[in-house]
Amino acid sequence: xxxxxxxxxxxxxxxxxxxxxxxxxxxxxxxxxxxxxxxxxxxxxxxxxxxxxxxxxxxxxxxxxxxxxxxxxxxxxxxxxxxxxxxxxxxxxxxxxxxxxxxxxxxxxxxxxxxxxxxxxxxxxxxxxxxxxxxxxxxxxxxxxxxxxxxxxxxxxxxxxxxxxxxxxxxxxxxxxxxxxxxxxxxxxxxxxxxxxxxxxxxxxxxxxxxxxxxxxxxxxxxxxxxxxxxxxxxxxxxxxxxxxxxxxxxxxxxxxxxxxxxxxxxxxxxxxxxxxxxxxxxxxxxxxxxxxxxxxxxxxxxxxxxxxxxxxxxxxxxxxxxxxxxxxxxxxxxx
Amino acid sequence: xxxxxxxxxxxxxxxxxxxxxxxxxxxxxxxxxxxxxxxxxxxxxxxxxxxxxxxxxxxxxxxxxxxxxxxxxxxxxxxxxxxxxxxxxxxxxxxxxxxxxxxxxxxxxxxxxxxxxxxxxxxxxxxxxxxxxxxxxxxxxxxxxxxxxxxxxxxxxxxxxxxxxxxxxxxxxxxxxxxxxxxxxxxxxxxxxxxxxxxxxxxxxxxxxxxxxxxxxxxxxxxxxxxxxxxxxxxxxxxxxxxxxxxxxxxxxxxxxxxxxxxxxxxxxxxxxxxxxxxxxxxxxxxxxxx
Numbered sequence: 001x002x003x004x005x006x007x008x009x010x011x012x013x014x015x016x017x018x019x020x021x022x023x024x025x026x027x028x029x030x031x032x033x034x035x036x037x038x039x040x041x042x043x044x045x046x047x048x049x050x051x052x053x054x055x056x057x058x059x060x061x062x063x064x065x066x067x068x069x070x071x072x073x074x075x076x077x078x079x080x081x082x083x084x085x086x087x088x089x090x091x092x093x094x095x096x097x098x099x100x101x102x103x104x105x106x107x108x109x110x111x112x113x114x115x116x117x118x119x120x121x122x123x124x125x126x127x128x129x130x131x132x133x134x135x136x137x138x139x140x141x142x143x144x145x146x147x148x149x150x151x152x153x154x155x156x157x158x159x160x161x162x163x164x165x166x167x168x169x170x171x172x173x174x175x176x177x178x179x180x181x182x183x184x185x186x187x188x189x190x191x192x193x194x195x196x197x198x199x200x201x202x203x204x205x206x207x208x209x210x211x212x213x214x215x216x217x218x219x220x221x222x223x224x225x226x227x228x229x230x231x232x233x234x235x236x237x238x239x240x241x242x243x244x245x246x247x248x249x250x251x252x253x254x255x256x257x258x259x260x261x262x263x264x265x266x267x268x269x270x271x272x273x274x275x276x277x278x279x280x281x282x283x284x285x286x287x288x289x290x291x292x293x294x295x296x297x298x299x300x301x302x303x304x305x306x307x308x309x310x311x312x313x314x315x316x317x318x319x320x321x322x323x324x325x326x327x328x329x330x331x332x333x334x335x336x
Numbered sequence: 337x338x339x340x341x342x343x344x345x346x347x348x349x350x351x352x353x354x355x356x357x358x359x360x361x362x363x364x365x366x367x368x369x370x371x372x373x374x375x376x377x378x379x380x381x382x383x384x385x386x387x388x389x390x391x392x393x394x395x396x397x398x399x400x401x402x403x404x405x406x407x408x409x410x411x412x413x414x415x416x417x418x419x420x421x422x423x424x425x426x427x428x429x430x431x432x433x434x435x436x437x438x439x440x441x442x443x444x445x446x447x448x449x450x451x452x453x454x455x456x457x458x459x460x461x462x463x464x465x466x467x468x469x470x471x472x473x474x475x476x477x478x479x480x481x482x483x484x485x486x487x488x489x490x491x492x493x494x495x496x497x498x499x500x501x502x503x504x505x506x507x508x509x510x511x512x513x514x515x516x517x518x519x520x521x522x523x524x525x526x527x528x529x530x531x532x533x534x535x536x537x538x539x540x541x542x543x544x545x546x547x548x549x550x551x552x553x554x555x556x557x558x559x560x561x562x563x564x565x566x567x568x569x570x571x572x573x574x575x576x577x578x579x580x581x582x583x584x585x586x587x588x589x590x591x592x593x594x595x596x597x598x599x600x601x602x603x604x605x606x607x608x609x610x611x612x613x614x615x616x617x618x619x620x621x622x623x624x625x626x627x
Contacts, residue, residue, distance in 0.1 A: 018495030290522035
């Protein structure tokens with residue numbers, strides 16, 4: 001059994017905890033949260049040992065791995081403390097407030113040979129995995145243009161402030177929402193390393209951006225558009241999509257549906273010339289425990305297997321999350 | 337429970353395979369009258385049970401039902417709570433404690449805070465009961481013989497090992513609403529064991545059951561094995577596997593499974609409703625003939 005602890009039992013933390021709780025190879029040895037009510041409920045009804053001091057928790061419970069699901073501004077210090085204690089780490093996204101911090105953590109994890117993963121769950125979504133495969137294997141030819149989008153109803157009125165509305169804590173649409181799209185583009189094509197112009201707009205929030213519109217370039221030289229708005233109430237929940245236009249075809253995909261057009265007969269097996277539609281249901285492996293999308297269970301399962309040495313630690317590594325932080329900072333700097 | 341139950345995903349733009357279809361549905365069912373019309377089509381096809389989430393707009397549908405007692409005298413609603421996105425968005429915005437403050441009715445939570453957090457813990461089951469009561473308000477005067485916990489909550493509690501809360505939900509629903517508790521889940525085999533251990537015999541469980549193994553955690557074979565044992569009253573949902581299986585083939589599979597008491601489906605057109613009902617009836621009749 002792998003001994004796992006959690007720091008931060010908020011929305012993502014509780015979700016991770018439930019999936020970990022149902023995982024046959026995992027024993028939850030401790031949960032750290034500053035909210036007394038959350039700790040009380042978890043202790044009473046789940047029987048977890050709860051702590052308010054994460055160092056005390058890890059020194060007492062000696063976990064093999066820790067999940068960090070606290071506001072981004074705390075990631076750097078906590079993850080560093082954990083790596084220093086030779087503990088494998090799964091961190092929520094976005095990784096750090098700036099790329100200098102994430103780079104240091106990536107190098108430290110690498111030096112120590114510890115398993116490291118960040119919660120960009122879209123990489124475990126069947127449609128996006130297939131998009132990456134189609135692009136990397138050259139089936140749509142040379143990418144000419146891309147569009148990364150995400151829309152959803154997170155902030156749809158002026159309202160009370162939380163850490164997500166504080167730019168110093170990692171809040172705002174660019175950090176919290178657009179980071180998913182940026183990370184996907186970085187992974188499917190190549191990392192965003194230039195920005196020709198960006199607008200960070202506030203719609204309802206006082207201190208942070210609610211929408212991000214940017215013209216960006218990637219390492220390979222291709223350019224594209226990022227368009228993200230978390231104040232769009234026409235969406236029931238977050239909807240993330242990528243469009244990639246290539247010399248041999250075009251892909252339009254969200255988390256549910258992948259549409260791909262091949263200009264010629266050069267297409268992979270199972271596809272044909274012209275438009276093809278694949279659904280996530282055809283591209284998804286069943287999970288052992290389902291909570292809120294296969295990808296949330298799969299990413300945890302992958303991390304657990306990586307710690308057990310059964311899979312390589314190559315998806316959503318600190319290194320890829322550092323590059324995403326770098327892309328975020330490039331966009332941010334160009335919006336000023 | 338009736339053999340065929342009518343669902344509500346199509347009314348609220350819930351589509352597991354296409355964001356485009358989901359937008360088309362949001363447009364089609366913008367007005368409540370469009371929902372009522374489809375419900376009437378379902379009734380005309382012989383379906384008298386509407387299984388729906390506690391979405392704000394269901395309150396309007398309940399008003400129509402209450403205003404037409406004669407027309408809807410045999411009509412039943414199976415409420416499924418909570419409407420998870422309402423709470424999920426609130427948690428993102430307000431945090432867990434802030435969300436509870438917003439949704440637990442009355443001064444209960446405020447006074448608990450003043451009294452100190454120490455006994456919130458002890459009263460957590462009361463908080464859960466108050467949340468259930470808040471969700472049930474819109475159904476006052478409507479026949480709700482089965483009340484469901486949505487899968488995201490059922491499965492969250494299941495993973496967290498909060499079995500006591502699952503059992504407490506069942507007890508509350510029974511004592512306060514004289515109704516049976518139902519549980520929606522994507523993890524039927526695991527849930528069933530937990531409910532049985534908690535003393536609930538032959539529970540009502542609504543789970544994803546389909547030919548292509550879609551959202552059947554633990555796998556189709558395990559589900560088929562559990563069904564054979566007849567330890568629970570099963571409602572099969574997502575029988576089309578999120579759209580991956582042609583309807584005829586999908587319904588043939590699920591209609592012929594042992595111990596599936598009801599089949600839940602949603603549709604937006606009269607034609608689709610009639611076709612689905614006829615197909616299920618056809619397979620049921622075939623089965624009776626064989627047996």
